[in-house]
Amino acid sequence: MFTSETKVRVRYAETDQMGIVYHGNYFLYFEVARAESIRQMGFTYAEMEKMGIAMPVVDVHVRYLRPALYDDLLTIKTVLKEIPVHHKIEFHHEIFNEQNELLCAGKIILYFMEKNGMKRTVMPEHLRKKLEKYFN
Amino acid sequence: MFTSETKVRVRYAETDQMGIVYHGNYFLYFEVARAESIRQMGFTYAEMEKMGIAMPVVDVHVRYLRPALYDDLLTIKTVLKEIPVHHKIEFHHEIFNEQNELLCAGKIILYFMEKNGMKRTVMPEHLRKKLEKYFN
Amino acid sequence: MFTSETKVRVRYAETDQMGIVYHGNYFLYFEVARAESIRQMGFTYAEMEKMGIAMPVVDVHVRYLRPALYDDLLTIKTVLKEIPVHHKIEFHHEIFNEQNELLCAGKIILYFMEKNGMKRTVMPEHLRKKLEKYFN
Amino acid sequence: MFTSETKVRVRYAETDQMGIVYHGNYFLYFEVARAESIRQMGFTYAEMEKMGIAMPVVDVHVRYLRPALYDDLLTIKTVLKEIPVHHKIEFHHEIFNEQNELLCAGKIILYFMEKNGMKRTVMPEHLRKKLEKYFN
Numbered sequence: 001m002f003t004s005e006t007k008v009r010v011r012y013a014e015t016d017q018m019g020i021v022y023h024g025n026y027f028l029y030f031e032v033a034r035a036e037s038i039r040q041m042g043f044t045y046a047e048m049e050k051m052g053i054a055m056p057v058v059d060v061h062v063r064y065l066r067p068a069l070y071d072d073l074l075t076i077k078t079v080l081k082e083i084p085v086h087h088k089i090e091f092h093h094e095i096f097n098e099q100n101e102l103l104c105a106g107k108i109i110l111y112f113m114e115k116n117g118m119k120r121t122v123m124p125e126h127l128r129k130k131l132e133k134y135f136n
Numbered sequence: 137m138f139t140s141e142t143k144v145r146v147r148y149a150e151t152d153q154m155g156i157v158y159h160g161n162y163f164l165y166f167e168v169a170r171a172e173s174i175r176q177m178g179f180t181y182a183e184m185e186k187m188g189i190a191m192p193v194v195d196v197h198v199r200y201l202r203p204a205l206y207d208d209l210l211t212i213k214t215v216l217k218e219i220p221v222h223h224k225i226e227f228h229h230e231i232f233n234e235q236n237e238l239l240c241a242g243k244i245i246l247y248f249m250e251k252n253g254m255k256r257t258v259m260p261e262h263l264r265k266k267l268e269k270y271f272n
Numbered sequence: 273m274f275t276s277e278t279k280v281r282v283r284y285a286e287t288d289q290m291g292i293v294y295h296g297n298y299f300l301y302f303e304v305a306r307a308e309s310i311r312q313m314g315f316t317y318a319e320m321e322k323m324g325i326a327m328p329v330v331d332v333h334v335r336y337l338r339p340a341l342y343d344d345l346l347t348i349k350t351v352l353k354e355i356p357v358h359h360k361i362e363f364h365h366e367i368f369n370e371q372n373e374l375l376c377a378g379k380i381i382l383y384f385m386e387k388n389g390m391k392r393t394v395m396p397e398h399l400r401k402k403l404e405k406y407f408n
Numbered sequence: 409m410f411t412s413e414t415k416v417r418v419r420y421a422e423t424d425q426m427g428i429v430y431h432g433n434y435f436l437y438f439e440v441a442r443a444e445s446i447r448q449m450g451f452t453y454a455e456m457e458k459m460g461i462a463m464p465v466v467d468v469h470v471r472y473l474r475p476a477l478y479d480d481l482l483t484i485k486t487v488l489k490e491i492p493v494h495h496k497i498e499f500h501h502e503i504f505n506e507q508n509e510l511l512c513a514g515k516i517i518l519y520f521m522e523k524n525g526m527k528r529t530v531m532p533e534h535l536r537k538k539l540e541k542y543f544n
Binding site: 012013015016017018019020022024025070 | 284285287288289290291292294296297342
């Protein structure tokens with residue numbers, strides 16, 4: 001299992017007139033958490049795109065339990081329960097506020113795709129090797 | 137069953153460097169579709185908030201099948217399969233491009249809440265009456 | 273002089289916890305207005321990009337006079353005071369609410385650039401001809 | 409003179425299909441920089457709102473020189489050239505990339521307003537005292 005933690009502070013622009021973070025903006029936080037997870041493995045998503053691989057999101061499921069508020073310093077826990085097989089990778093995210101309350105939980109599925117032609121491909125070997133360390 | 141259709145044109149800001157609409161931005165389209173659905177019933181979400189009722193999103197599930205592109209004129213089909221009971225309402229959305237291809241399908245669950253205190257409440261009687269016509 | 277008008281309805285996501293449209297979101301409205309202006313000339317910005325020309329924004333100046341509110345149906349007036357010479361084009365925008373109050377006024381300067389290499393270029397001849405009609 | 413520096417990493421959602429940060433998203437970075445500036449003075453904008461003071465943006469002017477790219481770690485330099493008099497405060501921002509190239513420069517003017525009634529007011533005495541240290 002691979003796990004990582006990322007901190008994000010809520011921006012004013014991310015709130016709406018309900019006085020809470022707009023539900024669609026949690027996807028920005030999850031994206032930051034995935035990018036930082038990959039960076040912690042010693043790789044970057046930016047490098048992967050330069051190698052010609054894109055990772056479009058194909059499925060999301062999020063449950064919202066408590067609102068995040070302006071200026072909250074959020075902790076996003078990211079878990080990969082298994083090494084991706086084939087073209088699919090599944091991230092589990094949980095977001096906590098500074099009182100350690102669970103605000104929301106999400107599952108995001110992405111595909112590995114070749115940028116040219118957008119055909120399905122697999123996780124780059126380079127990244128897979130870095131990831132395997134966490135699953136032994 | 138209540139159904140409605142709304143058109144939205146993709147803005148440049150809604151694309152990302154993959155050249156497609158960012159996955160988190162579909163929630164803006166769904167939100168527009170819900171607001172227009174309520175307007176078609178002869179009511180507005182803005183009026184509901186003025187009456188002291190907010191509708192926070194509590195659960196979302198979206199599957200992305202094909203990308204939406206800049207300047208696409210999208211059609212969002214919105215379906216209410218049943219009149220909400222208690223504090224919960226469930227919207228089903230499908231987005232189609234101009235070639236009538238299904239781009240994504242989502243289910244969004246919201247709660248009726250009192251703005252003061254954020255306690256659960258039910259759909260305003262006024263709106264329920266307008267909605268009941270579609271279910272006989 | 274070329275002038276055009278575009279309508280945009282304020283989305284919930286575009287508000288912030290001050291209960292008004294976030295100042296950075298007016299740039300989305302200006303962008304929609306520019307795209308619709310070009311469409312009214314019988315052309316699209318999307319076509320221009322396909323021809324290999326991009327129009328990055330290089331300078332913006334906006335004054336905010338009154339807030340736009342959720343669900344407001346805004347009217348954006350767009351003016352081109354002169355046919356662009358060289359690589360530069362200057363749009364003037366004003367946004368009005370349904371009470372015809374001026375909410376904000378902006379000037380946006382963009383460049384015509386070749387997408388490959390990002391060198392400065394000029395307005396495509398095709399578009400210039402359509403535009404010249406408005407300046408005689 | 410008060411100066412501060414803030415780091416922000418570019419998110420995927422902030423890019424557009426031109427492969428660069430969308431011009432409207434720089435306002436998010438400026439906002440983060442202002443919030444962190446105030447935090448460095450030993451105060452927060454969130455506290456100010458709780459005291460009943462809001463700071464709407466009333467004027468922005470930004471020049472874009474070079475694009476910011478996905479995953480760039482940006483440095484935002486923020487300068488207050490003078491202690492605000494009356495209801496007005498003027499922030500100067502410059503954004504640099506990791507190669508220390510200037511990407512854009514902006515001036516943002518905000519007003520101090522009472523949240524109830526949205527009347528103009530002045531900087532809270534508490535914050536003014538913290539700020540005065542930097543101007544002697």
